Amino acid sequence: MGHRRIWFWWLVAGTIATTCHYVLPDRSLIASILYDVVGLAAAGAILYGLRLHRPDRPRMWRWFAAGQFTFVAGDLTYEFYIQVLHRSPYPSIADVFYLGSYPMLVVGLLLLVRRRRSSAGDLIDAAIVATGLGLAFWIFVLHPVAADAGVSTIERFTTVAYPAADALLIGLLARLFTGGGARTPSVRLLVAAAALMLAGDSVFVTIPLYTQASTHLADPLYLLSYVLWAAAALHPSMSASAAPREAAGVGPARMLLFGACALLAPVLLLLPGIGDDPVDRVSAAAGATVLIVLVLVRLSGFVVEVRRQSAELTRAAMQDPLTGLASRRRFELAVRQALQDGRPQIALLGVNGFKHVNDELGRPVGDRVLRLLATRLSGAVPAGAVVARLGGDEFAVLLPEADAGYASRFADGLAHAFRAPVSLARTPTDPLAVAGHELYVGVAIGLAGGRDVTPVEMLRQAEAAMYAAKQTGEPVRQWTPSLDERAGENVRLGAEIRAALEHGQFRVVYQPIVELPSARVVAVEALVRWEHPTRGLVSPAAFIPVAEHNGLIVELGEWILRTACHRLAGWRATLGPAAPDRVSVNVSARQLARPHFASTVAAALADSGLPASCLAVEVTETAVFEGGQAVVALHELRALGVRIALDDFGTGHSSLGLLQTVPVDILKVDKSFVDNITEAGRNTVIAEALVQLSSGLGLLAVAEGVETAAQAEALQRLGYRYLQGYHFGRPAAEPDFARVPAHA
Numbered sequence: 001m002g003h004r005r006i007w008f009w010w011l012v013a014g015t016i017a018t019t020c021h022y023v024l025p026d027r028s029l030i031a032s033i034l035y036d037v038v039g040l041a042a043a044g045a046i047l048y049g050l051r052l053h054r055p056d057r058p059r060m061w062r063w064f065a066a067g068q069f070t071f072v073a074g075d076l077t078y079e080f081y082i083q084v085l086h087r088s089p090y091p092s093i094a095d096v097f098y099l100g101s102y103p104m105l106v107v108g109l110l111l112l113v114r115r116r117r118s119s120a121g122d123l124i125d126a127a128i129v130a131t132g133l134g135l136a137f138w139i140f141v142l143h144p145v146a147a148d149a150g151v152s153t154i155e156r157f158t159t160v161a162y163p164a165a166d167a168l169l170i171g172l173l174a175r176l177f178t179g180g181g182a183r184t185p186s187v188r189l190l191v192a193a194a195a196l197m198l199a200g201d202s203v204f205v206t207i208p209l210y211t212q213a214s215t216h217l218a219d220p221l222y223l224l225s226y227v228l229w230a231a232a233a234l235h236p237s238m239s240a241s242a243a244p245r246e247a248a249g250v251g252p253a254r255m256l257l258f259g260a261c262a263l264l265a266p267v268l269l270l271l272p273g274i275g276d277d278p279v280d281r282v283s284a285a286a287g288a289t290v291l292i293v294l295v296l297v298r299l300s301g302f303v304v305e306v307r308r309q310s311a312e313l314t315r316a317a318m319q320d321p322l323t324g325l326a327s328r329r330r331f332e333l334a335v336r337q338a339l340q341d342g343r344p345q346i347a348l349l350g351v352n353g354f355k356h357v358n359d360e361l362g363r364p365v366g367d368r369v370l371r372l373l374a375t376r377l378s379g380a381v382p383a384g385a386v387v388a389r390l391g392g393d394e395f396a397v398l399l400p401e402a403d404a405g406y407a408s409r410f411a412d413g414l415a416h417a418f419r420a421p422v423s424l425a426r427t428p429t430d431p432l433a434v435a436g437h438e439l440y441v442g443v444a445i446g447l448a449g450g451r452d453v454t455p456v457e458m459l460r461q462a463e464a465a466m467y468a469a470k471q472t473g474e475p476v477r478q479w480t481p482s483l484d485e486r487a488g489e490n491v492r493l494g495a496e497i498r499a500a501l502e503h504g505q506f507r508v509v510y511q512p513i514v515e516l517p518s519a520r521v522v523a524v525e526a527l528v529r530w531e532h533p534t535r536g537l538v539s540p541a542a543f544i545p546v547a548e549h550n551g552l553i554v555e556l557g558e559w560i561l562r563t564a565c566h567r568l569a570g571w572r573a574t575l576g577p578a579a580p581d582r583v584s585v586n587v588s589a590r591q592l593a594r595p596h597f598a599s600t601v602a603a604a605l606a607d608s609g610l611p612a613s614c615l616a617v618e619v620t621e622t623a624v625f626e627g628g629q630a631v632v633a634l635h636e637l638r639a640l641g642v643r644i645a646l647d648d649f650g651t652g653h654s655s656l657g658l659l660q661t662v663p664v665d666i667l668k669v670d671k672s673f674v675d676n677i678t679e680a681g682r683n684t685v686i687a688e689a690l691v692q693l694s695s696g697l698g699l700l701a702v703a704e705g706v707e708t709a710a711q712a713e714a715l716q717r718l719g720y721r722y723l724q725g726y727h728f729g730r731p732a733a734e735p736d737f738a739r740v741p742a743h744a
Helices: 006-023 029-053 059-083 093-115 120-147 153-178 185-210 215-234 252-270 278-318 328-341 354-361 363-380 404-417 455-472 481-503 540-550 552-578 589-593 597-608 629-640 655-661 682-697 709-718
Strands: 345-351 386-391 394-399 443-449 476-478 506-515 520-532 536-538 582-586 615-620 643-649 666-669 700-703 722-724
Touching (some): 006 029, 006 215, 029 059, 029 215, 059 215, 120 252, 120 278, 278 328, 328 394, 328 455, 345 455, 354 363, 363 394, 394 404, 394 455, 404 443, 404 476, 443 455, 455 476, 481 520, 481 540, 481 552, 520 540, 520 552, 520 722, 552 582, 552 589, 552 615, 582 643, 589 629, 597 615, 629 643, 666 682
Parallel strands (some): 443 476, 582 615, 615 643, 666 700, 700 722
Antiparallel strands (some): 345 443, 386 394, 520 536
8 A cells, every 4th residue: 555655755755855945045056956856856756656557558657757857957957057167058958958848748748638538618618728828928928038139039039938838838738627537636736747837937937027036936836846747657546547527517617717718818908018018919909809709619519518408308308218108298298289189098007016027037127028018019009199108117108089989999909919928038139138038917007088187187097097907907997987986985094094093993803713523613713893983884895905005904914913812812811721722813915025024923922922823824815926025924924833824715816836835734715615515516526626635735724604504514524624604603802612503
């Protein structure tokens, strides 16, 4: 790490040496030696920095080193005249070395400028600054030197050559200062070094013209310039590649710079003695004209750039960046125009299960799926339709001239087109694809249309229809006012569920699960009931879906879980062997999706003192069908010792496949297979197959919905030992476990 800070210590040492030189007597031997040592050390430091950091383009630094060595050669030659020959000739051989160093430094700066990308605006900015500073430099330095009649021609030529070289430095510095490229610390040090050299030359030339002071005042500027040239080479950023940044904008500092440069010419004419010289007046007028033209050109460039950016922003606002389809804003404007011209129809598409694509395959694959679906959608719409991606996994199609019947037929065709799998075969242009994968996503489509509505309202109606289609599993749903009535009712019901939780309006009831042939109650299923103060008893079929939708099912489910655990623990304490062996609690998909659901169950068991083996959680096939966190949660529950029951078995998407991925202890055979169990037919065959499947896998089979003694007897003949239904007892807050009827 030491070499990375060497530039800093060099700056410290150089500043101290410069201060010491300034306080030493002018032209003393010690001062001269110190001056030359600093110059030689600076030139050597540039070569050392070149070797230390090894930049990709070393030529620039070699030119800087050559220029420094040549300048120091001039210093040594001049010191020879002063200290050995005791003469101070001007011009002399020392001036040959001094002037010879400028082309080398200029070549180095030109190479630096070439490394940095330039725009036309950057070049105009540099021209503005260079013209303004150059005008001041001409009036105060170049013109007075050139007009001095008391010197010889060669002396005048030599004197003018210095500021002329400095004028070239002004242009290069202006380019470096105003350019859009990122300036590294090394580049900033180079700019400062060149600026100090320019200042030193200006002080050296103007002091004899305007004052009687010694030119010794310029020496600290030259020394600091030496120090900064070397510090730039020693800084680690000297090897960094030229990283361009965005073109400079119309900021306050830049506008102030342009204004100052434009006002420089008239301000110079107001200074005493400047306006009296006709050459100065002509120079100021010419400079002002050039500056005004440059500033106008630059400002016109700003206007063009602002318009271009405005057009790009407008285009970006009207186009979805991922799929290239119209954006929501563009779609709303198209709907507004279509409403003015006719009776348009909207089809709003929501991709089913897209969240799991992102979660399981990653967002890049999800983005590719959206692009493929957008392509498929664009190819399926008629001419004149507007296709948009509204955000996430939602797409919309505007049919400007269509009736409800045509829109319905069109939506049916879209739904059929989206049933085809999305192929994710890897291609050379898309390495993010997952080779060999085919995804079946499908869509739910909501339709809305009419005339006397706003674009926002029409989109809301289509969205309501689309969500209704998702809830019912329909591919297409047309908006009707009843959807809004249902939505409003669901909103009110959701608010009342929150109030019911806070005021204790929910009750937990328990339905017996009996074991045959003894008809003993071996378990109970905990069910929730809502005793509303004005609605009366609200059916779970009415409020459970609403609680699922708004997320309150998580809080309600946890309350049911804790209540059921405490109740069974109480029965075990008071009834002893007559108490049920376990309690089953229904768990929703939202609960299983919570990462810490198993911890919630463990806390409920610990708080109630109920053993984990006395608790069973019931999950539906749809809750765990898509895998993910839900299956992880079930494995965590199984690790606790909690039993897992698969509810409504046989009615889901892939019942047998779930038995391979889900840790199951209990199969609850759906009521639909029990209703006609007393009659020979398919249901009887399926029910018998399910009990044999359970026995073969070592699972308990529980037949649900047993309502008659005949059904119970038929199920027992098929091999069922555990039954549940109204025949054995309705759900009650305090079941009478001793009065369960026999099965026959």
